[in-house]
Amino acid sequence: MYDKTVRRRRALLALLVVLSLILLTAYFGEASGGSLHSVQRGFLTVVSPIQNGANKALKPVRDLIGWFGDTLHAKGQRDELRKQVDRLRRQLVADESEKHGYHELLALYKLDNQLSVNDYHPVTATVVAKSPNVWYSTVTIDKGESSGVHVNDPVINDEGLVGKVAQVASDGAQVTLITDSSVGVSARIGASGATGIVQPKVGDPNDLLLQYLPANARANSGEYVVTSGTISSSDDSLYPPNIPIGQVTSINEESAYRSVNVHPLADLHNLDVVQVLTAGQGTAPSNVSHLASALPPGQHAESPSGEQLASTGGGG
Amino acid sequence: MSTGFSSAPLARIAVLAVIVVFFQIGVVSEVPVFGVSADLSPLLVAFVGLLCGSTVGAVTGFAVGLLVDLALVQTLGVTSLTLTLVGYWAGRLRELRDPQAALTPLLVGAAAAGGGMVFYSIVQFLLGVDAPVSLDLLRQIVLGVVVDTIVALPMWALVRRSLIGGMPDDPRRRRRRAYTTGGLSPLSRS
Numbered sequence: 001m002y003d004k005t006v007r008r009r010r011a012l013l014a015l016l017v018v019l020s021l022i023l024l025t026a027y028f029g030e031a032s033g034g035s036l037h038s039v040q041r042g043f044l045t046v047v048s049p050i051q052n053g054a055n056k057a058l059k060p061v062r063d064l065i066g067w068f069g070d071t072l073h074a075k076g077q078r079d080e081l082r083k084q085v086d087r088l089r090r091q092l093v094a095d096e097s098e099k100h101g102y103h104e105l106l107a108l109y110k111l112d113n114q115l116s117v118n119d120y121h122p123v124t125a126t127v128v129a130k131s132p133n134v135w136y137s138t139v140t141i142d143k144g145e146s147s148g149v150h151v152n153d154p155v156i157n158d159e160g161l162v163g164k165v166a167q168v169a170s171d172g173a174q175v176t177l178i179t180d181s182s183v184g185v186s187a188r189i190g191a192s193g194a195t196g197i198v199q200p201k202v203g204d205p206n207d208l209l210l211q212y213l214p215a216n217a218r219a220n221s222g223e224y225v226v227t228s229g230t231i232s233s234s235d236d237s238l239y240p241p242n243i244p245i246g247q248v249t250s251i252n253e254e255s256a257y258r259s260v261n262v263h264p265l266a267d268l269h270n271l272d273v274v275q276v277l278t279a280g281q282g283t284a285p286s287n288v289s290h291l292a293s294a295l296p297p298g299q300h301a302e303s304p305s306g307e308q309l310a311s312t313g314g315g316g
Numbered sequence: 317m318s319t320g321f322s323s324a325p326l327a328r329i330a331v332l333a334v335i336v337v338f339f340q341i342g343v344v345s346e347v348p349v350f351g352v353s354a355d356l357s358p359l360l361v362a363f364v365g366l367l368c369g370s371t372v373g374a375v376t377g378f379a380v381g382l383l384v385d386l387a388l389v390q391t392l393g394v395t396s397l398t399l400t401l402v403g404y405w406a407g408r409l410r411e412l413r414d415p416q417a418a419l420t421p422l423l424v425g426a427a428a429a430g431g432g433m434v435f436y437s438i439v440q441f442l443l444g445v446d447a448p449v450s451l452d453l454l455r456q457i458v459l460g461v462v463v464d465t466i467v468a469l470p471m472w473a474l475v476r477r478s479l480i481g482g483m484p485d486d487p488r489r490r491r492r493r494a495y496t497t498g499g500l501s502p503l504s505r506s
Contacts, residue, residue, distance in 0.1 A: 009371050016378045016400045023382075024393030028443060036392055043386040051342065051387075058342045065347045129341040131388050138389065167389055174389040204452045206351075269348055 032167070041169045044140070048128065048172030052142045055128040066270075120154075120240055120277035123147050127271045128172070137163075137180035137200075139271055144171045148278040157274045160244035160265035161185065161227060165276060173276070177268050178245065179206060187245055189260070190224040192217060198225065198245055198262060206268075208246055213258040223248045225262050240277060325479055329364055329372070332478050333380050336360050341387055352459045354467045355429065357384055361399045362406040362428035363421065363475040370407025377403030391443065398436045402428045425468025430461040 027036045125143035143149050145168050153165040155175050163177040176183055179200045187210060188195040194217035201207040210225055225248060229241025246262035336356050345353045357380050365373020381396030406424055409415065415424075434457065 012371055013374050013400070013404050016374055017397060020378065020381070020393045020397035020400060022393070023396065024391060024439075024443075027392040040386055040389055040392065044389060047387060051338070054338050054342045058339070062343050062346050065343070069347070069349075129387065130345045131390070140389070202450070204450070270346070 037167075041167060044167070044172050044174070045144075045169040048140070048142060048144070048169060051128040051140065051172070052126070055126065055142075120279045121148065122156075122275040123149060123278050124273060124275050125149075125173075126273055130271070137177040137268070138166065139163075139175050139177065141173050141175055141274060141276070142171065143276060144169045144173045146170050147276075149173050149276050150278065153279070154239045154243075154277045155274050156243055156277065157266050157271065159267065160246070161239065162266050162268065162271065162274050164239075175274070175276075178208065178264060178266075179268055185239055185245065186228045187225050188228040189213075189217070189219050189248065190226050192219060192223075194219065195228050196257075196259070201261065206264075207249075208262040208264055209259050210248075210262050211257065211259045213260065215258060217258050219248050219251050219258075219260045221248055221250060224265075225260075325368060325372070328479055329368070329376055330379075332475065333360065333376065333383065337380060337383050337387060340384075349463050349466075350459045352456055352463055354463045355432075355460065356467070356471060357381070357395070358399060358402050358428045358432040359425050359464060359468055359471040360475060361403040362424050363472050364479070365403040365406030366410050366421070366424055367476060367479055368407070369411055370404045373403030373405075373407035374400050375403070377401070394436065394439050394443075397439065398432050401435065402432050405431070421472035422465060422468050425471065426461055426465040429464035429468075430457070433457045433460055 023036070027034075030036060123143050125141035125147075127139045128142045129140035131138045141149075141155075149165055149168055151165055151168055155162045155164060161178055163175050163180070163183060165173050166176040167174040178185060178198065181200055183199070185198040186195065187198040189210070194213050196210045196213040196217075198208050198210050201209045213219070225245045227239040227241055227243040227245060229239065244265050246264040249261045249263050252259045252261070340356045344356055347353065361373060361377040361380055364376045368376075377399030378396045381394075381399040382392070384390070384395045384399075385392045406428060409424065437453070437457070
């Protein structure tokens with residue numbers, strides 16, 4: 001009797017382990033359109049409304065818990081923001097005079113028809129779930145295909161670039177954040193215009209690295225890094241130009257290409273409402289995106305900065 | 317030894333697992349403490365194993381892992397494998413040692429969280445995820461264990477309260493019976 005129980009227990013453990021390994025191998029090996037991915041998308045479709053409802057119902061609890069943490073940090077943030085306001089006020093005065101000249105130049109080169117975010121048909125979505133571990137920098141939102149959301153659509157919030165859509169269900173989608181190792185964004189430093197690729201900093205999932213900058217590129221701490229409006233491959237997301245990504249924190253000069261550390265502007269730990277830039281069919285951004293993805297492989301040859309021009313017009 | 321297979325505790329465990337996983341996704345993962353979020357799923361599975369035995373622990377671990385992977389659109393099987401082993405280990409601990417110390421849930425919670433995270437990281441490395449071992453990663457794991465240990469006691473109270481009465485062979489009942497009968501069954505004594 002005892003032996004039978006032991007055998008049954010061990011057999012069950014072996015069965016579950018083997019089942020897990022089969023699932024893991026099959027999932028890892030199949031394409032994103034495979035059957036297990038479809039099951040996962042189907043599950044996401046079913047639970048999205050539940051997650052959405054639970055998210056709304058539990059928001060007061062979340063806000064209450066978050067309130068304690070926010071209060072602890074509020075004083076330090078206030079002092080920091082006061083200093084920032086003083087600095088920005090001085091900067092604003094200086095920039096006002098430059099702005100006039102900038103507009104004249106813009107009109108001169110007829111760049112005033114460049115794409116704005118509104119051309120990308122932004123769809124406002126609420127974050128309903130978030131991965132709890134450091135291996136997956138993903139969130140789930142409550143808008144999907146039924147709202148015009150597609151895979152690779154850029155996702156932003158009021159602070160800056162958040163990420164891109166990785167998987168879509170009918171009423172929900174999974175967004176990969178810019179701190180995920182699979183994401184690379186063509187970007188430039190706002191002041192100098194030097195372009196490179198923004199990727200997560202290895203070993204620190206909360207920080208970014210702007211890589212493949214030209215050796216003569218200049219960058220200073222505090223400068224803003226924005227999207228360049230270009231893509232590096234046909235699989236990439238076409239991020240609109242000039243979306244803020246982060247601020248330069250330090251410069252690395254040890255390798256052939258320069259790289260700078262960038263702290264993301266968007267608070268990726270506290271995402272609540274985001275916008276998906278869907279670039280509806282027939283719009284200029286959509287057409288440019290299709291044009292870019294239709295280029296033959298040779299046209300995507302890597303430049304020293306690792307990016308290939310598929311510009312949306314003047315932004316990068 | 318009990319296998320714990322009866323429908324009443326399994327139904328309770330299923331309901332508890334769904335509630336905990338959705339609470340984890342909707343609330344707990346949104347509230348970082350020391351820069352990391354608590355992960356309730358290994359605690360839930362370990363405590364179910366500690367209360368109901370290795371078989372129920374392993375099955376619960378597999379099911380909770382599958383639910384987490386499906387809900388968070390992660391690689392299917394990784395969390396299932398991790399939590400299956402966590403649940404089985406906690407169940408075997410009960411069956412072999414039947415620990416009764418007050419700090420047992422705390423230690424089991426810390427061990428489940430730490431072991432689960434390390435095993436999960438190893439599987440991720442084997443799958444080729446680009447995140448080499450660094451101090452930051454170790455710091456995240458250590459902080460994760462600390463946070464999970466902090467929430468282990470309330471989680472233990474919740475799991476125990478939810479399952480008590482439905483368990484086939486409650487360790488406390490078994491101990492009390494052994495004490496009052498001198499280790500012998502009333503039938504054999506008479």
